[in-house]
Amino acid sequence: MTSSVSKQDEEVRRSSFSEFQPLTKKPALENGKTVANDSSTAGRKISKKLTKNKKGRVKRKYTQKNYDPTNPFGVLLLEVEELFTENGISEEKRAVDINLLLNSEDLLAKYNRNLEEVKVSKLTSSGDGLALIPHPEIEDGFQAVVIPFAYPGETVDIRIFRTHPTHAEADLLKVREGSEMRDNDLINCKYYGKCSGCQFQNVEYTKQLELKRKTIENAYHFFAKTLKAANALPKISDTVPSPLQYNYRTKLTPHFDLPRGKFNPEMIDMPALGFGAKGRPTWRESVQGGNKSVLDVEDCAIGTSVLNKAMSNEREIFKRIYKTKVRGGTILLRENTRAMKNDLDEEQKKKFINEENGSKIPDTEDNVYDEAPSSKEGETLIKTCCTDSKQIVSENIEGREFRFSANEFFQNNNSILPIVTKYVRDNLKFENSESEDRYLVDAYCGSGLFSIMCSDGVKEVCGVEVSKDSVAYANENAKLNNIQNAKFILGKAEQIFDDIKFPSALTSVICDPPRKGCDEPFLTQLSKFHPSKIVYISCNVHSQARDLEFFINNTENGSQYQIESIRGFDFFPQTHHIESIAILSLKK
Numbered sequence: 001m002t003s004s005v006s007k008q009d010e011e012v013r014r015s016s017f018s019e020f021q022p023l024t025k026k027p028a029l030e031n032g033k034t035v036a037n038d039s040s041t042a043g044r045k046i047s048k049k050l051t052k053n054k055k056g057r058v059k060r061k062y063t064q065k066n067y068d069p070t071n072p073f074g075v076l077l078l079e080v081e082e083l084f085t086e087n088g089i090s091e092e093k094r095a096v097d098i099n100l101l102l103n104s105e106d107l108l109a110k111y112n113r114n115l116e117e118v119k120v121s122k123l124t125s126s127g128d129g130l131a132l133i134p135h136p137e138i139e140d141g142f143q144a145v146v147i148p149f150a151y152p153g154e155t156v157d158i159r160i161f162r163t164h165p166t167h168a169e170a171d172l173l174k175v176r177e178g179s180e181m182r183d184n185d186l187i188n189c190k191y192y193g194k195c196s197g198c199q200f201q202n203v204e205y206t207k208q209l210e211l212k213r214k215t216i217e218n219a220y221h222f223f224a225k226t227l228k229a230a231n232a233l234p235k236i237s238d239t240v241p242s243p244l245q246y247n248y249r250t251k252l253t254p255h256f257d258l259p260r261g262k263f264n265p266e267m268i269d270m271p272a273l274g275f276g277a278k279g280r281p282t283w284r285e286s287v288q289g290g291n292k293s294v295l296d297v298e299d300c301a302i303g304t305s306v307l308n309k310a311m312s313n314e315r316e317i318f319k320r321i322y323k324t325k326v327r328g329g330t331i332l333l334r335e336n337t338r339a340m341k342n343d344l345d346e347e348q349k350k351k352f353i354n355e356e357n358g359s360k361i362p363d364t365e366d367n368v369y370d371e372a373p374s375s376k377e378g379e380t381l382i383k384t385c386c387t388d389s390k391q392i393v394s395e396n397i398e399g400r401e402f403r404f405s406a407n408e409f410f411q412n413n414n415s416i417l418p419i420v421t422k423y424v425r426d427n428l429k430f431e432n433s434e435s436e437d438r439y440l441v442d443a444y445c446g447s448g449l450f451s452i453m454c455s456d457g458v459k460e461v462c463g464v465e466v467s468k469d470s471v472a473y474a475n476e477n478a479k480l481n482n483i484q485n486a487k488f489i490l491g492k493a494e495q496i497f498d499d500i501k502f503p504s505a506l507t508s509v510i511c512d513p514p515r516k517g518c519d520e521p522f523l524t525q526l527s528k529f530h531p532s533k534i535v536y537i538s539c540n541v542h543s544q545a546r547d548l549e550f551f552i553n554n555t556e557n558g559s560q561y562q563i564e565s566i567r568g569f570d571f572f573p574q575t576h577h578i579e580s581i582a583i584l585s586l587k588k
C-alpha cells in the first residue's frame, strides 16, 4: 500500500466518520468523454471493513449493509436491476469486483472519474436521477449511476465518487441540457442543490404531485406483483396537495459533527450546524452552506417561521458554547402551538408566551413566537419552539388540542392534517350500518390523532400503541377534547385483536405503522378479525404495497377484500417523500 493510502487509513481512525474511500491519485482517461478526476472524490463514506492480510497489511473489504427491501437502499437496488434488465445488460456486462477495487488505487482512479454528457434515464423513488454509463473495465459493459438533483432526459456532467457492486454514486457538476421539468427560477433556498433535505424545489408543484403519484405506482409495481397481474389494483388517484408548500415542517433537527477522539477545542472553528449534504455537487453556483458532509444552514425553507427564528437563536447560543462539546450532536426544534384567549392584556400575553420552555432570544427571557388564527372564536394560536426533547408540546388541529412528548412521533405538516383526517373519517364508513353502530380500532395510534379526529358518530374507539408515553398522552388528549368514547391500550399492534371485543362486521380499522410497515402476525390477525373496512396510512408506500400483497394473498380472509383506492397525500412538498392511504373493503 502506498503512503497516501496509509495516510488515509490514519484518517479513518481519527475521523468522526467511520469509513473512508481512499484518495485516488491518477486521472482516468478511459474514453473520449471521461475527464480527469480530482481530489474532491476523497473522504466519502463507504460501507467497508478493514481487515489484515497474512503480511499484516490493511485490506479493505466491502460489506453489504443490512437493508430491508422496502427501505430506500432496497428499493434503489430494484430500480437499478430494472434499468439493467430494460436495457438488456447481462450480469457479466456490469460486474464489479468490489474488493479488488477497494484495494487498488489504479482501479479506483478508473472508477472514480468525471464523465461528461451523461444522459439521465430515470428518477428513483428517492428523487435522484439514474443513468447508465460505460463500464470502466468491461468492453461494451455498463454501470448504473445515481445522480442527485438530475432529472430524466437531461444531459449532465458528473463526478463519480463511490462504487458499490451494483451501482455508482456521483455528484452533479453541470447540467448541459435541462429537462422540461427543471425550472431553476422556482428555487427558494440558498442551500438547494446540495442539502439532502429537498429534491424537487425546481419542479413546478403540480408536477411534483404527479411524480409522487408515480412513486406510488412504482411501489405497487415492485411489491404487489400478484395484485397487479390480477388487475386487483385501482388506478392510483391524484396526489392531494399540501396547503403550504414551504414553511410547513413543524420539526427540524439541525446537527453538527466534531472530530472523534482527543482534540483541542480551542483549535477548531465553529463546526457547521445544519443538515447533511448530498455529496459535493457543483451544478448550482450560488449554493451555500460550505463543502462539508454537514452543511452550515442558517434557515430552512420548508421549516415553519417560528422554527427558523429558533434556529437563529440556537445557532447564536451554539457559537458561544461549541468549545465545551466533546462530540457531535443534534438540536431539536419542535413547534409548540397553544390557544391563547384574546382578552389578555399585554403583560398577561407576554407571560402566556413565555410560560413554557422555548427557544429564547439570546440574552433575554423571551421566547420567539408567531401568532396564527384559531378555528375557535375568541382565541389566537401562539406558536413557540421547544428545544427540550422531554418537554410536552401541543398541536392544534381544527380546534382540537393534542399534547405529546417533543421526542415522540407526531405528524409534522399540520397544514394538511385537517384534509387527511377528514379523508380518513369519510372512508371509515361502510354500507348497511348506521353511523352510531360503528366501532373503530386505531392500530399504531400514537398520541391519538386519528382516534380523536374520527371519534364523532362512532360508538367506541380503541387505540393501541407500543409507546407507553404516547398511550398516556392519547388518554390525556381524549380527556382534553372531551372525547368519552375512546380508550387507548398499551401493547403491540400484533396482539391487539386479542383484547378487542367489538363486533367485527361493524368495525373499521385504521393502521398507521412506522416506515417498516406491519408485521405478518399483525396482518394475519387483522384478517382473522375480519373488519368491514380498513384504512391503511403509510409513510413508506413500499412497505404498504408489500403488506397489502401479503394480506390479500396470504391471510385467511384476505381474498374477501378489495382495494377501493390508493391515494397519496403530500405531507412533504419539495421532497421525494409521500404519504399513501389505501382503502380496503369487503367485496360485495
Ligand SMILES: C[S@@+](CC[C@H](N)C(=O)[O-])C[C@H]1O[C@@H](n2cnc3c(N)ncnc32)[C@H](O)[C@@H]1O
Pocket (backbone or CB within 6 Å): 409, 410, 411, 443, 444, 445, 446, 447, 448, 449, 450, 464, 465, 466, 467, 470, 491, 492, 493, 494, 512, 513, 514, 515, 539
Ligand atoms: C407513523 S406513527 C403513527 C402515529 C399516529 N397514527 C399519528 O398519526 O400520530 C407510528 C406509531 O406506531 C407506533 N408503533 C411502532 N411499532 C408498533 C407496534 N409494533 N405496535 C403498536 N404500535 C407501534 C410508534 O410508536 C408510532 O407512534
